[in-house]
Amino acid sequence: MADGALEPDTKDWTWVLSQPCPECGFDAGAVSHLDVADRIRSDADDWLRRLGAADAAIRRRPAVWSTLEYGCHVRDVHRIFHTRVQAMLTQTEPLFPNWDQDQTARDDDYAAQSPAVVAGELFDAAITVADTYAAVPPDAWLRRGLRSNGSEFTVASIAVYHLHDVVHHAYDVDVAGR
Numbered sequence: 001m002a003d004g005a006l007e008p009d010t011k012d013w014t015w016v017l018s019q020p021c022p023e024c025g026f027d028a029g030a031v032s033h034l035d036v037a038d039r040i041r042s043d044a045d046d047w048l049r050r051l052g053a054a055d056a057a058i059r060r061r062p063a064v065w066s067t068l069e070y071g072c073h074v075r076d077v078h079r080i081f082h083t084r085v086q087a088m089l090t091q092t093e094p095l096f097p098n099w100d101q102d103q104t105a106r107d108d109d110y111a112a113q114s115p116a117v118v119a120g121e122l123f124d125a126a127i128t129v130a131d132t133y134a135a136v137p138p139d140a141w142l143r144r145g146l147r148s149n150g151s152e153f154t155v156a157s158i159a160v161y162h163l164h165d166v167v168h169h170a171y172d173v174d175v176a177g178r
Contacts, residue, residue: 014151016164024171026164033141033156036163037134040078043166044126047071050173051119057111065110067173071118072110073101074169078125081162085132088145088155096147133159 020027031039050056056067065073080099087094141156153161 013164014161017157017161021164021168024164024168024175026167028160028164031160031163033133033159036159037130039163040126040130040133040166043170044123044130046170047074047122047126048119051115051122056115065105065172068113068115068118069105069110070169070173071115071122072108072113073105074166075118075122075125076101076104076108077162077165077169078122078129081158081165082125082129082132084145085129085136085155085158088143088153088158089132089136089140094145096145098148129162 016026017028020029050067051071053067056071059066059069084094084096087096136155142154145153145155145158147153
C-alpha cells in the first residue's frame with residue numbers, strides 16, 4: 001500500500017495442509033506432527049537472535065512488518081495455538097473464537113514493544129506450546145476442534161498448521177524481508 005499502511009491478511013491459510021506453500025516452501029505432507037514440538041523449540045532459539053538485532057524494530061519497507069512486529073505476532077500465534085490445543089485436549093470438539101490478528105497488532109501496538117521483552121515472551125510461549133505438543137497422548141492426536149468458519153482440525157493437523165505459521169514468518173523475516 002502506498003501510504004505505508006499494512007494490508008490486512010484475510011486469507012484462509014488452511015490450504016497449506018494439502019499443498020506446499022509457494023511462498024515459504026513449507027510442505028505439510030513432509031512433516032510429522034510428532035516433530036512439531038522440536039521444530040517450534042528450534043525456531044524459538046532463532047527468534048532470540050532475530051529480536052536481538054539492532055534494527056529489529058525498523059521496518060525495511062513501510063508496508064511490511066518489522067522483525068519486532070513479526071515477533072509479537074509469532075508470540076501471539078504460540079499463545080493462541082496453545083489455548084486451542086488445550087481446548088481440544090480437554091473439551092469435545094471445541095469451537096475456536098475468531099482472532100483478528102491485524103486488530104491485535106493495532107490494539108497491542110506491536111511496533112512500540114520492546115524487542116528484548118518480546119524475545120523472552122515469544123521464547124516462553126514457544127516452549128509452553130511445544131511442551132504441550134510433546135505431551136499429547138498417542139490416542140489424543142485425532143481429537144477435533146472447529147474454527148468458526150467451519151474448518152475442522154485434529155490435534156495433529158493443527159500442530160502442522162501452527163508450524164506453517166512459524167516457518168512462514170521466519171521466511172518473511174529472514175528471506176522475503178531483505
